[in-house]
Amino acid sequence: MELTVTDLACRRGEATVLRGVSFALAPGRALVLRGPNGSGKTTLLRTLAGLTPPVSGSLSAPPEALAYAAHADGLKAQLTVAENLTFWASVFATDDIAPAVAAFDLSDLLARRAADLSAGQKRRAGLARLMLTGRPIWLLDEPTVSLDRDNVARFAAAIEAHLAQGGSAVLATHIDLGLATASDLDITAFAARARTEPSGDPFAEAVE
Numbered sequence: 001m002e003l004t005v006t007d008l009a010c011r012r013g014e015a016t017v018l019r020g021v022s023f024a025l026a027p028g029r030a031l032v033l034r035g036p037n038g039s040g041k042t043t044l045l046r047t048l049a050g051l052t053p054p055v056s057g058s059l060s061a062p063p064e065a066l067a068y069a070a071h072a073d074g075l076k077a078q079l080t081v082a083e084n085l086t087f088w089a090s091v092f093a094t095d096d097i098a099p100a101v102a103a104f105d106l107s108d109l110l111a112r113r114a115a116d117l118s119a120g121q122k123r124r125a126g127l128a129r130l131m132l133t134g135r136p137i138w139l140l141d142e143p144t145v146s147l148d149r150d151n152v153a154r155f156a157a158a159i160e161a162h163l164a165q166g167g168s169a170v171l172a173t174h175i176d177l178g179l180a181t182a183s184d185l186d187i188t189a190f191a192a193r194a195r196t197e198p199s200g201d202p203f204a205e206a207v208e
């Protein structure tokens with residue numbers, strides 16, 4: 001399914017952060033959002049995910065085509081990893097959790113309570129949910145935070161497999177995942193208002 005975003009304006013709280021965001025993302029492709037801290041990557045992803053209504057503009061994909069992985073992992077702390085995965089599989093009517101377990105190397109963690117996992121282990125379990133949704137368009141906010149090098153590679157492989165099956169992904173990440181079909185989108189081009197920086201040296205007074 002293609003995702004077409006047309007002249008989207010996005011807000012965070014009361015402030016409009018982005019205006020005029022337009023792009024088309026074809027099946028099999030990834031779009032990497034680039035921009036410094038505070039530039040609006042999370043704001044755009046939240047708007048695409050339907051968590052914040054757009055100020056104006058539109059996107060073509062229905063909510064049920066989108067799967068969003070936010071900064072938080074979304075695990076139920078008192079449930080084991082297996083129970084979390086089985087719960088999500090039932091929500092999304094997915095038959096088999098085995099491919100997600102294998103993709104994120106979770107087999108040794110299945111019996112552990114989510115509350116007792118390390119940060120990287122929680123992240124892997126949270127990302128496994130994406131595969132269980134069966135949804136074609138993944139929206140990912142800093143998905144590699146807390147992952148070690150091997151698990152960044154596992155995650156990149158999971159995305160590549162998703163793209164190879166005709167899925168697509170929009171990601172905010174500061175690292176290069178080496179995805180073959182990824183394009184970059186610099187969202188600073190869509191800043192809703194020019195940032196005004198204080199003039200002069202802010203430390204000048206302190207050293208006088």
Ligand SMILES: Nc1ncnc2c1ncn2[C@@H]1O[C@H](COP(=O)(O)OP(=O)(O)OP(=O)(O)O)[C@@H](O)[C@H]1O
Pocket residue numbers: 012013014015017035036037038039040041042043044172
């Ligand atoms: N809950 C909030 N209410 C109001 N403004 C917010 C809120 N959260 C973030 N902002 C502001 O919205 C703007 C965009 O923030 P956003 O989180 O989208 O940036 P980002 O590019 O994802 O940043 P980072 O790389 O640090 O994750 C920033 O100016 C930020 O301070």
